[in-house]
Amino acid sequence: MISDHLKVLRKRTEISAEEERAIRNSVAETRRLPPDEIAVHSGVELNSCMLLLDGWMARCKDLASGERQITELHIAGDFVDLHSFTLKCLDHDLATLTECTVGFIPHERMKDLTERYPHLARVYWFMTNVDAAIHREWVLSLGQRSAISRMAHLFCELHARLELVGRAKGNTYLLPLTQRELSECLGLTVVHANRTLQELRRRGVVTLENRQLTILDEKALEQVAEFDDSYLYLDRRHL
């Protein structure tokens, strides 16, 4: 399961056997979390980072009205609150969307890891910067893309990221979100997210049944989305 995390890193840079060992040894404990639970509350001081080994999680922020905005989705292999290593407490909640398996790396071990392996320090810094790049793409989506383009873009992003950890079988992948959660990613109401999804289906671009998303027409999907994966930094030109 930690191997998913290593896949994510190795897509971006070389990780030596020794570094791999150090990472594996840093995981103090693994735990299962039930779905629909807030795993990390905003504003609470943390002393460990959470590695998502399996399942889906979301970063969310609420308004007083009760409206919730998801600011990023997380899948197996992601360090969901790596930024807590420097921020100490988060500005958002971390919620489980499915049952999850997570590993904990205490901040002191993170400190050790990054000081003993400066390369890993840069790699993890890099990874938090990729999260920021994803945020920026979402800002662009929410600010300028139409509902259908936004949804298409999200499907593209998830496809690219899931492929990386072997969770996509060709053009299909498991998307365990409800339409409510989907709408919370896209800044739409549930009703309109539903109609938007139907429009994508009607156009023959995707299907989504039994939590299984299938991309029928990848070209069309990427065109609607204006998708360009460079913001995900999926190669080793960097670092």
Added chain:
Amino acid sequence: MISDHLKVLRKRTEISAEEERAIRNSVAETRRLPPDEIAVHSGVELNSCMLLLDGWMARCKDLASGERQITELHIAGDFVDLHSFTLKCLDHDLATLTECTVGFIPHERMKDLTERYPHLARVYWFMTNVDAAIHREWVLSLGQRSAISRMAHLFCELHARLELVGRAKGNTYLLPLTQRELSECLGLTVVHANRTLQELRRRGVVTLENRQLTILDEKALEQVAEFDDSYLYLDRRHL
């Protein structure tokens, strides 16, 4: 001018005299940039980071239609492309909004700086994470807040950040953005940004004339915005 940057850091953590010296010595060159110019193009490999010493800059992303979304505003003291140290090339442009003075810190010197002073490495990592927190707040704004609430929130954020570097005199500060640029931050059309601003004026919450923004009713402004500055991490509980 570099002292603005030190203010930004010292608001979050202690910086020793030696660290300050090291930072000051890392600036290889300073330069003036004219307004309305793309200072850094997305996708281009960089070998130095840019410290904004004076003026305003914006991170922007474009769509094929020509629509532009600003994803973050930068003021004196900000490291505008610190993330290029790990990402190597950016996923967005960096545009000057006014005439700017910038300092360059070559990546090799950044490497030196962060390896010689691990504390500074964590501080700068922290600062890129604050940028990400700002992005998340903008995602929340664009996804869930109304136009008027979004604009009020932006005014609050800028006030807090400008105060930090002594660029706000009480409840007033220089806001050199055109309404077009304002609208590009907020995901609105210019026309509606104009009407939204007028509504804030009509309610007696702010005035904006000759590029001078004045907050007439801070309570009201923060209430409209649902503003809570904790996402800016403006204290030393962290790090």
Added chain:
DNA sequence: CGAAGCATTGAAGTGCGTCAACAATCGTGG
């Protein structure tokens, strides 16, 4: 002083929200 950019206004259109109902699915216990 003229041209270009910027701010403002009005009228009309539309993408998405709201409200409300109903259907389908799912998990749970009898």
Added chain:
DNA sequence: CCACGATTGTTGACGCACTTCAATGCTTCG
């Protein structure tokens, strides 16, 4: 196994926040 209530997905009618288009005055600056 069916009954059930709860959650999720779907649909229709209507309303509104924001967009679009187009015109006009206001600045700014060569």
